[in-house]
Amino acid sequence: MSCKEVFPALKNDRLLRAARGEEVDIVPVWAMRQAGRYLPEFREERSKCDFFTMCQTPRLSCKVTLQPLERFPLDAAIIFSDILVIPEALGMQVEMKPGEGPVFPSPLRGPEDISRLGSPDDVCTKLNYVFEALTLTRKELQGRAPLIGFSGAPWTIMAYMIEGKGSKTMSNAKGWLYRFPEASHQLLKIITDATVSYLVGQVKAGAQILQVFESHAEHLGPYLFREFALPYLKQICDDVKKSVAELGMEDIPMIVFPKGGHYALKDLAALNYEVIGIDWTVDPILAREIVGPNKTLQGNLDPCALYADKEFIDNAVKEMIEKFGRNRYIANLGHGMYPDMNPEHLAAFVDAVHKHSKKPDST
Ligand code: 1CP
Secondary structure (H helix, E strand, O other): OOOOOOOOOOOOOHHHHHHHOOOOOOOOEOOOOOOOOOOHHHHHHHHOOOHHHHHHOHHHHHHHHHHHHHHOOOOOEEOOOOOOHHHHHOOOOOEEEOOOEEEOOOOOOOHHHHHHOOOHHHHHHHOHHHHHHHHHHHHHHOOOOOEEEEEEOHHHHHHHHHHOOOOOOOHHHHHHHHHOHHHHHHHHHHHHHHHHHHHHHHHHHOOOEEEEEEOOHHHOHHHHHHHHOHHHHHHHHHHHHHHHHHOOOOOOOEEEEEOOOHHHHHHHHOOOOOEEEOOOOOOHHHHHHHHOOOOEEEEEEOHHHHHOOHHHHHHHHHHHHHHHOOOOEEEEEOOOOOOOOOHHHHHHHHHHHHHHHOOOOOO
C-alpha cells in the first residue's frame, strides 16, 4: 500500500463533482449493494467461495466490485467488503450463515467483555487485504468511475458486536446504552479509533470518496443519537480529513448514510460530511429544507420500486429528480439491492437517472 501509487486518470468524475457541489452534465448514480447476489455472475463466484474469504482475497473482491460496472453505466464502484470486518479485526469471530446473514458466535455479553478486544492500532495490519483490494480495483477500473471506500458507523458496529446478528429491536445493544453508558462510550471510542485508521488506510490505498453507514440509526431517536452516535460520526469525519491533509493528499469527500435517521438530519448537516444519504421514508423536498443548500443529498428511491415494471421505474425516477433537482444530488436507492431483484430493473433505474437529468442543452 502506498500513497505514491500512480493510478489511471479519472474519466468520469460526476460523483466527486456532485459531492463537492460542482456542476455536473448529468446526475451521477450508483446503487447500494450494487455488487451482490442479485447478479448471477456474483452468485457464480460466491458459490465457489465463503463470503469472508471473498472479502479477504483481493483478486476476488476486485472482480465482483467491477461486475456491476461491466453491465450498467454506473458513476461509481464500491469496494466489495463488509462493515463487519472491523469487529473481526478487533478479534471477534464472525461467520456468514446462509439465509441468516452475519453471525458472531460469541457476542459481547457485558462491559467486562470489552477487554477481549484487540487494539484499534492493529486493525490496519489485519485489514491489509482490503487495502490491496482497493489498490488493485482502482487500477483495474482504468478511471471509468471513482472508487468508494466505506465503513460502518460506530453505533451500527457496536449493535452487531452486542446483538451477535441482525435484530428487530436492538434491545441488547440499546440496553447497554441505558445500563452501561460509560462502557458504551468506551466501546464506541475503540470502534471509532479503529474506523478512522481504517478509512485513512483506504484513502492511501486508492479510495476516492468514503461512505459511513449508520444502518441502525432508526433504533436511536434524537436523544440517544446525540449522545452515542453524533460525536463519533463527527470525530470520524474530522479526523479522517485531518489525517488525509497531513499526508499531503487531496481532501476526500465523505458521505454519511443514517438509515432510518430522518430525525438526525439537522444535526448531521452541522458536521463536515459533504453528502448526506437519505432513505425512501424521507421526502426529498423536506430533506433539502432541513439540511440547507450547502450539502449534497444522496438517495432515495424505495429499493422495492425495482420490483415494478420499467415504465413505473422511469416515472418514479423522473419524479425523484424533479424533487431533488440536478445540483448537489447523487441518485441512489434508499437502501441496498435485494438478492431477488432483476438486474434489468437496475439498468432501467440507471438509464432513467441519466435520461431525466440531462441538461436541456447537452447531447
Ligand atoms: O455492493 C456493495 O454495496 C458493496 C458491498 C457491501 C457493503 C457496502 C456488502 C456486501 N456489505 C456492505 C455493507 C453492510 N454490511 C452494511 C451497511 C449497508 C446496509 O445497511 O445494508 C450492513 C448493515 C452490513 C451487514 C450485513 N452484511 C448484512 C445485514 C445483516 C442484518 O440482518 O442486519 C448482511 C446480510 C451482510 C452480508 C453481505 N454483505 C455484502 C453482501 C453481498 C452480503 C450478502 C452475503 C452473501 O453473499 O452471502
